Amino acid sequence: MVKENEVPTSLEWRVNMPDGSSRILTPESRQTSKFISRLQGLVMGIVLNIRGFLDKAWSLAINEPKKVVHCFKVGLALSLVSVFYYMRPLYDGVGGNAMWAVMTVVVVFEYTVGSTLSKCVNRAIGTCLAGSLGIGVHWVASHAGDKFEPVILQASVFLLAAAATFSRFIPTIKARFDYGAMIFILTFSLVSVSGYRVDKLVELAHERISTIAIGTSICVFITMILCPVWAGTELHHLISNNLEKLADSLEAENFRVVGSKNVHEKDSSKRLQGYKCVLYSKAAEETMANFARWEPAHGKFSFRHPWKQYLKIGASMRSCAYCIETLHGGINSNSETPEFLKKPFNDACMRLGTSSSKVLKELSSMIKTMKNSTKLDILVDEMNSSVEGLQKALKTFPIHQHIPTPDPATAEVPSGTEEPSVTPTILLLMEIVQMATLTSLFVEIASRIEGIVEEVKELATQAEFRDESSKKSKQTQTNPNEKDGNKHEVTMKTLQKV
Amino acid sequence: MVKENEVPTSLEWRVNMPDGSSRILTPESRQTSKFISRLQGLVMGIVLNIRGFLDKAWSLAINEPKKVVHCFKVGLALSLVSVFYYMRPLYDGVGGNAMWAVMTVVVVFEYTVGSTLSKCVNRAIGTCLAGSLGIGVHWVASHAGDKFEPVILQASVFLLAAAATFSRFIPTIKARFDYGAMIFILTFSLVSVSGYRVDKLVELAHERISTIAIGTSICVFITMILCPVWAGTELHHLISNNLEKLADSLEAENFRVVGSKNVHEKDSSKRLQGYKCVLYSKAAEETMANFARWEPAHGKFSFRHPWKQYLKIGASMRSCAYCIETLHGGINSNSETPEFLKKPFNDACMRLGTSSSKVLKELSSMIKTMKNSTKLDILVDEMNSSVEGLQKALKTFPIHQHIPTPDPATAEVPSGTEEPSVTPTILLLMEIVQMATLTSLFVEIASRIEGIVEEVKELATQAEFRDESSKKSKQTQTNPNEKDGNKHEVTMKTLQKV
Numbered sequence: 001m002v003k004e005n006e007v008p009t010s011l012e013w014r015v016n017m018p019d020g021s022s023r024i025l026t027p028e029s030r031q032t033s034k035f036i037s038r039l040q041g042l043v044m045g046i047v048l049n050i051r052g053f054l055d056k057a058w059s060l061a062i063n064e065p066k067k068v069v070h071c072f073k074v075g076l077a078l079s080l081v082s083v084f085y086y087m088r089p090l091y092d093g094v095g096g097n098a099m100w101a102v103m104t105v106v107v108v109f110e111y112t113v114g115s116t117l118s119k120c121v122n123r124a125i126g127t128c129l130a131g132s133l134g135i136g137v138h139w140v141a142s143h144a145g146d147k148f149e150p151v152i153l154q155a156s157v158f159l160l161a162a163a164a165t166f167s168r169f170i171p172t173i174k175a176r177f178d179y180g181a182m183i184f185i186l187t188f189s190l191v192s193v194s195g196y197r198v199d200k201l202v203e204l205a206h207e208r209i210s211t212i213a214i215g216t217s218i219c220v221f222i223t224m225i226l227c228p229v230w231a232g233t234e235l236h237h238l239i240s241n242n243l244e245k246l247a248d249s250l251e252a253e254n255f256r257v258v259g260s261k262n263v264h265e266k267d268s269s270k271r272l273q274g275y276k277c278v279l280y281s282k283a284a285e286e287t288m289a290n291f292a293r294w295e296p297a298h299g300k301f302s303f304r305h306p307w308k309q310y311l312k313i314g315a316s317m318r319s320c321a322y323c324i325e326t327l328h329g330g331i332n333s334n335s336e337t338p339e340f341l342k343k344p345f346n347d348a349c350m351r352l353g354t355s356s357s358k359v360l361k362e363l364s365s366m367i368k369t370m371k372n373s374t375k376l377d378i379l380v381d382e383m384n385s386s387v388e389g390l391q392k393a394l395k396t397f398p399i400h401q402h403i404p405t406p407d408p409a410t411a412e413v414p415s416g417t418e419e420p421s422v423t424p425t426i427l428l429l430m431e432i433v434q435m436a437t438l439t440s441l442f443v444e445i446a447s448r449i450e451g452i453v454e455e456v457k458e459l460a461t462q463a464e465f466r467d468e469s470s471k472k473s474k475q476t477q478t479n480p481n482e483k484d485g486n487k488h489e490v491t492m493k494t495l496q497k498v
Numbered sequence: 499m500v501k502e503n504e505v506p507t508s509l510e511w512r513v514n515m516p517d518g519s520s521r522i523l524t525p526e527s528r529q530t531s532k533f534i535s536r537l538q539g540l541v542m543g544i545v546l547n548i549r550g551f552l553d554k555a556w557s558l559a560i561n562e563p564k565k566v567v568h569c570f571k572v573g574l575a576l577s578l579v580s581v582f583y584y585m586r587p588l589y590d591g592v593g594g595n596a597m598w599a600v601m602t603v604v605v606v607f608e609y610t611v612g613s614t615l616s617k618c619v620n621r622a623i624g625t626c627l628a629g630s631l632g633i634g635v636h637w638v639a640s641h642a643g644d645k646f647e648p649v650i651l652q653a654s655v656f657l658l659a660a661a662a663t664f665s666r667f668i669p670t671i672k673a674r675f676d677y678g679a680m681i682f683i684l685t686f687s688l689v690s691v692s693g694y695r696v697d698k699l700v701e702l703a704h705e706r707i708s709t710i711a712i713g714t715s716i717c718v719f720i721t722m723i724l725c726p727v728w729a730g731t732e733l734h735h736l737i738s739n740n741l742e743k744l745a746d747s748l749e750a751e752n753f754r755v756v757g758s759k760n761v762h763e764k765d766s767s768k769r770l771q772g773y774k775c776v777l778y779s780k781a782a783e784e785t786m787a788n789f790a791r792w793e794p795a796h797g798k799f800s801f802r803h804p805w806k807q808y809l810k811i812g813a814s815m816r817s818c819a820y821c822i823e824t825l826h827g828g829i830n831s832n833s834e835t836p837e838f839l840k841k842p843f844n845d846a847c848m849r850l851g852t853s854s855s856k857v858l859k860e861l862s863s864m865i866k867t868m869k870n871s872t873k874l875d876i877l878v879d880e881m882n883s884s885v886e887g888l889q890k891a892l893k894t895f896p897i898h899q900h901i902p903t904p905d906p907a908t909a910e911v912p913s914g915t916e917e918p919s920v921t922p923t924i925l926l927l928m929e930i931v932q933m934a935t936l937t938s939l940f941v942e943i944a945s946r947i948e949g950i951v952e953e954v955k956e957l958a959t960q961a962e963f964r965d966e967s968s969k970k971s972k973q974t975q976t977n978p979n980e981k982d983g984n985k986h987e988v989t990m991k992t993l994q995k996v
Contacts, residue, residue: 057668064667071663075656078683082655082691099688106659106684154577161604162573169565170555185576186604190597193580279820283781319827322777326824326942329817394931433892436934444824 069227070111077105077222081215100208104215109223113298114231114291116223119179120216121294126183127212131205133160134191138201141192153192161185175290232292232301235285239310239317240367242281243452245274246317246324247360250445253327254353257438258346272328278314278321285314300370306462313455320448327441345435348393352386352442356449359383363456372465380453387446390439565609567725572607575720579603579713598706602713607721611796612729612789614721617677618714619792624681625710629703631658632689636699639690651690659683673788730790730799733783737808738865740779740815741950743772744822745858748943751825752851755936756844770826776812776819783812798868804960811953818946825939843933846891850884850940854947857881861954870958870965878951885944888937 061068084098108119141152164181167173173181191201252271292307359379366373459465559566582596606617639650662683665671671679689699750769790805857877864871957963 053668053670056670057664060667061664067667068664071660072656074663074683075660078659078687079652079656082652082687099692102687102691103684106680106687154580157580158570158573158577161576162569165569165572166555166559166566169558169562170551172551172554182604185572186601189576189580189600189604193600194597280780282778319823322820322823323827325817325820326939329821329942329946432930433934433938436931437938440931440935441824444827448827 066227066229067111070229073222073226074105074109076226077109077218078102080218080222081105084214098211100211101215101218104212105219108216109219112229112231112234112288112291113223114288114293114295116219118176118291118294120220122177122180123183123212124216126180127187127209130184130187131191131208134188135201135205137192157189157192160188164188228298230292230295230298230301231288232295232305232307233299235288235292235307235310236301236367238281238285238288239313240364242278242314242317243360243364243367245277246321247357247364249274249321249324250353250360251357253324254350254357257327258350258353275321275324275328278317279325282314282318285311306459309455309459309462313452313459316448316451316455320445320452323441323445323448327438327445342435344393345390345439348386348390349438349442352383352390352446355379355383355386356442356446359449359453363452366456366460366465370463370465372460372467374468376453380450383446383449387443390443394439564725564727568609568727571720571724572603574724575603575607575716576600578716578720582712596709598709599713599716602710603717606714607717610727610729610732610786610789611721612786612791612793614717616674616789616792618718620675620678621681621710622714624678625685625707628682628685629689629707632686633699633703635690655687655690658686662686726796728790728793728796728799729786730793730803730805731797733786733790733805733808734799734865736779736783736786737811737815738862740776740812741858741862741865743775744815744819745855745862747772747819747822748851748858749855751822752848752855755825756848756851773819773822773826776815777823780812780816783809804957807953807957807960811950811957814946814949814953818943818950821939821943821946825936825943840933842891843888843937846884846888847936847940850881850888850944853877853881853884854940854944857947857951861950864954864958864963868961868963870963872966874951878948881944881947885941888941892937 081098081101084101104123108116108123110116110119137153137156141149141156144152164185168178168181191205194204248271252274256272289307289311292305295301295303297303359376362373362376362379366376579596579599582599602621606614606621608614608617635651635654639647639654642650662679666676666679689703692702746769750772754770787805787809790803793799793801795801857874860871860874860877864874
């Protein structure tokens with residue numbers, strides 16, 4: 001009953017609000033106009049909502065054209081399957097059960113090839129298993145006499161449905177056969193229940209299986225031929241993009257914390273947030289890896305591509321992202337650190353951050369190209385020597401104020417022998433804490449990056465990444481032990497195969 | 499073809515392996531026995547697998563009896579719905595379409611009340627919308643002439659299926675109406691396709707809607723009456739348990755890092771891992787919050803309970819867990835810290851860790867009981883004063899070796915005036931880094947815990963937690979500003995309602 005900005009034409013109750021504004025209490029007689037204006041507001045609200053929704057949908061369509069293509073694929077599959085209804089010869093073949101073909105397409109057609117295949121296989125296995133079991137139970141029940149028939153059927157539905165439902169809670173089943181278990185329950189219930197009426201169960205089963213076969217084959221055909229979206233490829237890109245984002249994030253964080261403002265200022269806030277993608281992508285990775293296992297060989301990936309290894313890389317990336325998050329949240333800058341300490345440690349941290357980020361980028365490009373990198377070991381060595389440099393500096397740097405030397409080369413890695421002599425002032429712990437935290441977080445991040453390196457190397461071994469052809473011999477020199485180990489493993493495998 | 503541990507009876511090829519063992523290459527003639535033993539191995543493997551699977555299932559059943567109950571609920575619902583097939587009067591009513599009732603029960607019956615209701619509503623809305631649209635399109639098509647009829651039907655199926663599929667990619671739709679969109683596609687395709695043959699569409703629609711109504715009402719009845727599992731309650735317990743686990747984890751981490759070994763030694767490794775539950779529960783929280791919104795008022799929760807606020811608490815808990823993870827991964831103990839620094843800082847860290855963990859436990863019990871805590875503010879003050887104590891110690895503690903004073907009271911919070919005078923030895927940075935990192939991580943954790951406190955307080959306001967009756971007046975005294983703010987808000991709302 002309170003309205004604003006109206007010209008007063010009659011007796012009014014005006015209420016002064018605490019924020020200085022004033023509002024008018026409208027009497028009962030204005031009800032109608034108020035109702036109209038409210039209705040207008042409602043309609044406007046709905047229009048705005050729909051508009052916002054359409055804007056969102058449009059931007060989604062622009063950003064991910066693959067998804068739009070998927071939608072038309074679904075439409076095409078449904079149109080194809082409905083042909084079975086329109087053409088009389090086919091109609092006579094599969095009859096009223098063509099409905100099952102439509103249903104199969106709607107339910108089974110998913111975004112990625114892997115998930116579609118997984119659902120197809122699940123649906124086929126679930127239907128066949130439950131169908132044969134249902135017919136078996138029905139046969140037993142029909143020989144048990146009229147009295148026991150419904151009891152046996154009811155009891156079997158109750159028990160099998162409960163057991164299949166329970167199996168869906170077991171993680172291994174849930175991950176791979178959740179949909180199959182549901183289809184099992186559905187088909188078994190339908191067969192054992194409808195069997196009570198229809199006495200041509202085998203014919204029914206035959207029809208149903210043929211319609212499901214039609215539906216699944218249309219789905220598989222369309223999903224694999226027309227712009228296929230492979231779960232495995234998506235996972236591969238996700239991991240390599242996430243590595244890149246982590247590298248960017250680390251680099252931006254490095255610049256932010258150490259306080260140097262020379263580059264990457266404008267887009268740094270977006271880059272800073274990159275690690276969040278890594279933090280939140282666990283569920284997506286698991287789903288994709290799960291579906292990727294169903295996919296046949298495609299592109300650069302064989303049927304037995306080590307998809308599980310991607311999950312390990314993801315996990316080690318997340319463990320690194322946790323550290324970056326801590327760094328991001330906790331430390332604004334090491335502004336309290338006294339100047340004479342700041343320069344050498346900022347430089348050392350900067351070097352470590354940059355070399356860590358380079359390692360991550362190299363890993364990303366290694367996964368992207370699926371080639372062993374010759375630079376990787378050099379970059380890791382560089383990172384490790386940065387860590388050592390930092391630790392050495394920590395070990396040898398006395399907490400004692402000394403006049404900063406003008407030559408940066410000696411200031412960066414001060415040796416213990418250069419004892420400062422001029423007016424030693426005692427530092428307070430407070431002044432060093434931020435710098436120390438920064439240092440150890442960077443060191444920790446570097447050690448976690450080594451974990452990622454290990455996992456990516458394991459992937460390279462398992463997926464048999466190609467060597468960069470021209471530099472092959474060079475790499476063999478740098479890593480003689482690892483190569484030997486691999487050779488031995490291969491020999492063992494060859495022997496076992498004999 | 500390589501076998502181990504067999505007694506040599508004839509000519510053999512023995513291969514010495516690099517690891518010192520030797521293996522025999524078996525000739526072709528042993529094929530049969532080898533085949534049998536392989537078969538045995540296979541069978542044994544399968545038996546062991548099944549056994550392991552059953553063990554896993556059994557432990558799941560023991561640990562989560564609610565899930566077993568759910569399975570029997572599904573069985574019961576299916577048995578009930580199949581009654582419609584067995585009883586002739588009912589059979590005459592809903593006819594061959596009773597299949598839809600069975601299907602509805604199988605597809606719609608979910609573990610929690612919220613997800614079942616969400617699917618029921620989705621199914622009902624999707625079916626009605628698509629059914630009426632399908633009949634409309636069919637009417638238009640039937641008036642367009644024999645030539646255009648299939649074209650119009652096909653085009654409408656293609657376009658609407660594509661549009662509905664696309665809507666499933668939009669996050670807001672996906673979260674709440676994903677299933678409804680699928681049912682929409684299914685029903686529309688079935689209606690517009692089968693309409694070509696069957697001319698009694700309205701009757702069909704009526705039958706289908708009545709069977710779906712039977713199915714959904716059985717599901718809703720059973721899921722809400724027999725041992726209901728509310729998604730909201732599950733979310734509530736998850737959050738309060740996770741807070742408790744975080745507290746345990748922090749406490750155990752505290753003991754591990756600071757190095758005191760007096761208590762909680764035996765179960766500490768399990769307690770240490772508690773924070774991982776928090777790290778990994780994002781997806782579960784979101785799903786539950788999503789379903790909780792569909793649930794009616796139950797137990798202590800009203801229909802408009804602020805479920806979204808739980809997600810915010812979860813997010814701030816995770817941000818705290820990231821810090822604990824960094825602490826857990828990076829720092830083994832502050833063993834390198836010199837003794838004279840260790841004692842006071844270990845004590846201060848210990849105090850901070852303990853008080854932080856107490857705050858978390860209080861928050862957990864506050865959520866569990868849904869009562870405002872009178873102790874909370876005191877505990878938070880305690881935590882803050884621990885932080886301040888630590889920071890004060892850092893500020894005033896000179897990095898300078900001094901003879902440790904035997905009196906712990908003065909050693910704990912050393913004042914700046916107590917300048918040590920006896921043989922000052924210069925410390926190395928290396929010796930302090932670990933301690934400094936430890937300190938700032940604990941301070942960071944404390945500040946993130948304050949974030950959790952804010953979110954929980956917000957929940958308490960939104961969900962109108964009861965005050966602990968006897969101490970109500972006391973609490974009003976401690977928080978006059980907040981109470982005033984609330985009062986003002988209420989006044990505003992009241993005014994707007996006039």
